[in-house]
Amino acid sequence: MSLLITNIAELMTQDGEHRVLKNAAVVVEGERIAWIGQADDAPAADEVYDAEGRALLPGWVDSHTHLVFAGDRTAEFEARMAGESYSAGGIGVTMNATRAASDEELLDLARARRAEALRGGTTYLEAKTGYGLSTEHEEALARVTAQVADEVTFLGAHLVPKGAEPDAYVDEVVGPMLTAVSPHARWADVFCERGAFDEAQSRRVLEACAAAGLGLRVHGNQLGPGAGVRLAVELGAASVDHVNHLEDSDVTALADSWAAYDGGRGPRGTVATCLPACDLSTREPLAPGRRLLDAGVQVAIASNLNPGTSYTSAMNYCVTTAVLQMGLSVHEAVRAATFGGALALHREVGEDVDGRRAVGSIAVGHRADLHLLNAPSATHLAYRPGMPLTHAVWQAGVQVV
Ligand SMILES: N=CN[C@@H](CCC(=O)O)C(=O)O
Numbered sequence: 001m002s003l004l005i006t007n008i009a010e011l012m013t014q015d016g017e018h019r020v021l022k023n024a025a026v027v028v029e030g031e032r033i034a035w036i037g038q039a040d041d042a043p044a045a046d047e048v049y050d051a052e053g054r055a056l057l058p059g060w061v062d063s064h065t066h067l068v069f070a071g072d073r074t075a076e077f078e079a080r081m082a083g084e085s086y087s088a089g090g091i092g093v094t095m096n097a098t099r100a101a102s103d104e105e106l107l108d109l110a111r112a113r114r115a116e117a118l119r120g121g122t123t124y125l126e127a128k129t130g131y132g133l134s135t136e137h138e139e140a141l142a143r144v145t146a147q148v149a150d151e152v153t154f155l156g157a158h159l160v161p162k163g164a165e166p167d168a169y170v171d172e173v174v175g176p177m178l179t180a181v182s183p184h185a186r187w188a189d190v191f192c193e194r195g196a197f198d199e200a201q202s203r204r205v206l207e208a209c210a211a212a213g214l215g216l217r218v219h220g221n222q223l224g225p226g227a228g229v230r231l232a233v234e235l236g237a238a239s240v241d242h243v244n245h246l247e248d249s250d251v252t253a254l255a256d257s258w259a260a261y262d263g264g265r266g267p268r269g270t271v272a273t274c275l276p277a278c279d280l281s282t283r284e285p286l287a288p289g290r291r292l293l294d295a296g297v298q299v300a301i302a303s304n305l306n307p308g309t310s311y312t313s314a315m316n317y318c319v320t321t322a323v324l325q326m327g328l329s330v331h332e333a334v335r336a337a338t339f340g341g342a343l344a345l346h347r348e349v350g351e352d353v354d355g356r357r358a359v360g361s362i363a364v365g366h367r368a369d370l371h372l373l374n375a376p377s378a379t380h381l382a383y384r385p386g387m388p389l390t391h392a393v394w395q396a397g398v399q400v401v
């Protein structure tokens, strides 16, 4: 079965050449993109979809979510809006609510959130554990997460649960918890921050998880300067996320990690993932996306969907914020939310280790994850902030919106 999507006013490919085509068309065969080019040159296909002059982008790749949890933290949010500052301790409130929910309840909640994200154009999504915080509960969370997310990240090192002794808890994370969770996860993450895990504890967790075969990610430099970025780069993490408080040496280390990047054939560096919705909700200074891009760092934008600091999966909103408040161009912001997310998940090229197709850009052979805007150009995402601009979505070649 082939599908021709034609009469596309603007096709923002986010491919290797950063091509933006006008009056374009795309042919989808099964789950893959089979052809892209000028509408006038398009081959015949079994079905035709008339985009009627709209803009087509890759589906959003949301590379940082905490999708699976129960409860909400409205009271904490209200207190923050009244002047309180965010602290890691709130994670414990969600831990209690999550532990109290059954696996079926957690799965229903997560499926509903995943469906919301898809309706907003998110076709590929990472999700972390981190609200179980015991071997039994983290394993259960990982099992649920694997049923609803494309990529699973083990975040046992999210918070030391109340009453636990920190080093004994780290022993559990790198011992039985890692053994129980790693069969369900591709990645491991640590919240390297005051109030969560210090540098030595974070290093211990990351090194143990790498030894168990998991790829690394880090929550770092969110609430103040710290060791997160340095550690992430040193240990070859795929991404370091938040990055609000950066020293010049952090930016240089991130940029240097990309010096030998050859388009995905060789090793990748560490992506800096900006989480603008979280920054607005916590009233942290926005991550310095412009400074990072100017320094040569690869940047991703993600939603950080979670009940504490960012209760939204709206990637349109994150992209709008990146343009209006972080100084990115529309093309840069869309790239960070598509190709950048894929790069942060090592899914930006070809067929990866487990045979999955590349996501995050519109190129022949890549997965047909497409986001049609109800607008003639991607610029409208920033020009018409907050408007419901998602018109249609294809995920692996299937129209889902
Ligand atoms: N910063 C650490 N973890 C989450 C927040 C989790 C929570 O507060 O529940 C984040 O990415 O913002």
Ligand SMILES: [Zn+2]
Residues within 6 Å of the ligand: 064, 065, 066, 219, 304, 306
């Ligand atoms: Zn997070």
